[in-house]
Amino acid sequence: MQNDTIFALASAAGRAGIAVLRLSGPGAATALAALGCVLPGPRKAVRAHFKHPVTKNLLDDGLLLWFPAPASFTGEDVAELHVHGGRAVVESVLAALSGIAGLRPAEPGEFTRRAFEHGKFDLTQAEALADLIDAETQSQQRQALRQMGGALKELYDDWRHRLVQSLAHLEAVIDFPDEDLPQDVADKIWGEVEDLRKSIAAHLDDGGRGERVRAGIVAVIIGPPNAGKSTLLNALARREAAIVSPIPGTTRDVIEVHMDLGGYAVTLIDTAGLRESGDEIENEGIKRARDNAACADLKIAVFDGAIYPVRETATMEMIDKDTLVVINKSDLVQVASDKVSGKDGNVSFISAKSGQGMEAFAARLLQCVRSKTETGATAPLTRIRHRRALEDCRDALARAREAALAELAAEDLRFAARALGRLTGRVDVEELLDVVFRDFCIGK
Ligand SMILES: Nc1nc2c(ncn2[C@@H]2O[C@H](COP(=O)(O)OP(=O)(O)O)[C@@H](O)[C@H]2O)c(=O)[nH]1
Ligand SMILES: [Mg+2]
Known part of the structure; x- marks a missing residue:
């Protein structure tokens, strides 16, 4: 319920130097009074002795911050209690807060949800906040920060604004055919719709780069x-x-390792060797190896240098443009350099055991990962949710252009606008009316 005052531990659970508890809602000030605290000035950290509301026992000597509505994270009255991060301290303060009337523990994501509902940010920014908290690598951090700063929101809002404008113009053509409308309005509408469709199609056609940065690249050996x-x-x-x-x-099962490769999240997967086997378990492992390779972002094909240049067909058949080829055990063989620079120019000779050539190979792998994640676009889409909504929008725009009747085209444009509205979390019709009356002064 919106009128509840919610509280939660905002920092991670477990023993730490400091723990932060957060309260949000109309009852926040009363709750602080119940803890024996004097309300500090807005956005100032003050020392506070937190006491149990009933027993008046001292729970901790800490810091208190007060963010009065609406200039707070959620847009409501918010308090932050910085207490010592011991289990007993945190639990006693949480227990004390639970005992105060009108307060309840927050649901997962509830602070952010309230912030969204109070218009502090749109859905893509709320998602970016979640991504930032989950970010484990620099590329994920950079991408989340850009999106949280409104990079996607601005792009999608701009598209939606233009679409709503075109729709308003089309509605005007339909509803008020006798009014004084500029001759070329229809041409303008369809030019704009086609521009939008192209921009959205280009944004979608990014090879899933933003999604890859967020979820991590999957590389299968x-x-x-x-x-x-x-x-x-x-x-x-x-x-x-x-x-x-x-x-x-x-190796019979699939072994996954999550790693940070030069700032990119990479899931490296080791698999069972590809061969004909009579062993049922090994065969299942080989099947899993093939399945994983089929949906990987990139493959690393490893061959035994001891028998070079022999390379097994089962593995050769799986090599494609997204495969790095590696000849291992280079410590065992002297590979003539002309052979390397000749037809095997794209092959890395390494010894995984001694480390020979590993640095160069790691650099090559990083370059490959980078080429799959880096995008010229300042704001790549980062979730399948974005992709679905944009595909719906793009398809509706294409349909609108083909529609036999202006009324049907308008319906498609409305659908397209709703798809964009779903992306940012705002779908309102008032806006449409505003544009009609501002641009055309119809009805006067
Ligand atoms: N001399 C040499 N032996 C290696 C090298 N890499 C792996 N081996 C050995 O080759 C054998 C098979 O290695 P393993 O990693 O289990 O191969 P997998 O079956 O492809 O996973 C082991 O005895 C390793 O110690 C290398 O670079 N040089
Ligand atoms: Mg193995």
Whole structure:
């Protein structure tokens, strides 16, 4: 309920130097009084002795901040209690808050939801806030900050504004055919709709870069058994994540390692070696290897350098433009440099065991990851939710142009505008009326 005052631990659970508890709602000031605190001036940190409302026992000696509505995160009265981050302190303050009438623990995301409902930001910004909290790499952090700053909101609001304008003009043509309308209004409408459709199509056609930065790139290591795939995974992850052994068929399940590769989130997947096997479990592993490779963003195909230039067909068949080819165990063979620079120019010779060539290979991998995530667009779309809504919008714009009747075209444009409205979380009709009357002064 909107009138409740909510509270929650805003910092992470567990022992820490400081813990932050947050309150939001009309009862925040009363709650502070119940804790024996004097209301501080707005946005100033003051020292406070938090006391139990009933027993008056001291719970902690900490800091208190007061953000009166509407200039607060949620737009409501907000208080922040900075207490010592011990379990007993935090639990006793939370228990004290629960005992105060009109207060209740916040639901997940409820502070942000209230901020959205009070117009502090749109849905894409709320999503970016969640992404920023989840960000584990610099690229995720950068992307979340840009989106939180309104990069997507501005783009989508601008598109929606232009679309609503075109729709208003079309409605005017339909509803008021006798009014004094400029001759070229219809041409203008359809020119603008086509421009919009093109912009949205280009925005969609980004190869999923923003989504990849957010969710992380998936790279799958494939190759014949015993080529050194698990050794390579461990070397890249800098830990013994996968079992390495000279026995072919050791890796049978899919092993995933999440890593930060030069600021990008990468999920590296080690798989069972590709071969014909009579072992049921190994065959299931090989099937999983193929399934994972099929949906990976990129593949690393590893071959055994000891038998170079022999390369197994089962692995060769899976090499495509998104595959980095690696010849491992270069410590065992002297590979003639002309061979390397010749037809094998795109192959990395490494020894995952000794580290030879690993630096150059890691750099090549990073470059590949970068090329799959970097985008010229300042604001790439970052979620499947954005993609779906924009696809709906794009398709409706295309339909509108084909519509036999202006009334049907208007319906398609309305649908397209709603799709954009869903993206940012604002769908209102008042806006449409405003534009009609401002631009045409119809009805006077
Ligand atoms: N000499 C040498 N041996 C390696 C190298 N990489 C892996 N090996 C060995 O090759 C065998 C198979 O390695 P493993 O990583 O389990 O291969 P996988 O089956 O492809 O996962 C193990 O005995 C490793 O120690 C390397 O660069 N040089
Ligand atoms: Mg293995």
